[in-house]
Amino acid sequence: MQILTHPRDACEDKKILVQQVSDYLEPEYSPSHVVLDHNDYSKDNSVLEDFKHLAFQWDRRKSRARVPAHVLDLMNDHLCFNLVWLSRKALEEEEILFVWIVAHEFRHVYQTTKSISFDDLWKKSRQLWHAEFRNLPSSPLGVAELDADLSAMQTARSIFGVELLTEFLQRRPLPRYPYQEYTLFLQRLEVACRGNEKQR
Ligand SMILES: [Zn+2]
Numbered sequence: 001m002q003i004l005t006h007p008r009d010a011c012e013d014k015k016i017l018v019q020q021v022s023d024y025l026e027p028e029y030s031p032s033h034v035v036l037d038h039n040d041y042s043k044d045n046s047v048l049e050d051f052k053h054l055a056f057q058w059d060r061r062k063s064r065a066r067v068p069a070h071v072l073d074l075m076n077d078h079l080c081f082n083l084v085w086l087s088r089k090a091l092e093e094e095e096i097l098f099v100w101i102v103a104h105e106f107r108h109v110y111q112t113t114k115s116i117s118f119d120d121l122w123k124k125s126r127q128l129w130h131a132e133f134r135n136l137p138s139s140p141l142g143v144a145e146l147d148a149d150l151s152a153m154q155t156a157r158s159i160f161g162v163e164l165l166t167e168f169l170q171r172r173p174l175p176r177y178p179y180q181e182y183t184l185f186l187q188r189l190e191v192a193c194r195g196n197e198k199q200r
Pocket residue numbers: 104108144145148
């Protein structure tokens with residue numbers, strides 16, 4: 001896995017965290033390339049909407065249109081099979097959320113390389129939502145996203161410990177789905193899925 005920064009030599013501390021996440025997870029989670037991008041694309045309409053997000057995962061099945069030149073060069077490199085792009089906003093985040101974001105995207109890499117069945121997770125998440133969390137709008141609860149968030153939660157817990165993770169989850173909602181209840185939902189879902197780790 002290559003970790004690249006744009007511009008070069010920026011954010012060494014975040015590079016170390018990316019490596020730490022990669023070391024914690026199995027090799028199938030790591031993309032061939034990670035880009036830590038300090039550019040601000042929020043007002044740049046020439047690039048894809050993805051570059052206005054916190055982070056995204058790219059692989060060869062996806063488009064290369066409307067991508068900034070320095071990222072396109074990488075995507076065109078035959079050694080680049082999949083890539084995780086991290087935004088300036090993500091880089092400026094506190095460490096625990098940054099690790100969460102990286103681990104979430106790394107799980108998407110894993111999802112593309114392994115064929116995971118989401119049946120059990122889908123069933124359990126629907127049951128839980130129907131039983132206790134109907135206040136949460138159900139639309140952003142896509143099962144691949146839930147799976148990535150569960151993996152991110154596990155990784156953040158193992159790197160920062162239970163106490164720091166619990167404090168973080170109580171203090172602020174997750175940017176991708178900013179409802180405080182969602183973090184509770186995730187924690188309950190994790191418990192409901194325990195014992196099914198192998199299928200996940
Ligand atoms: Zn995602």
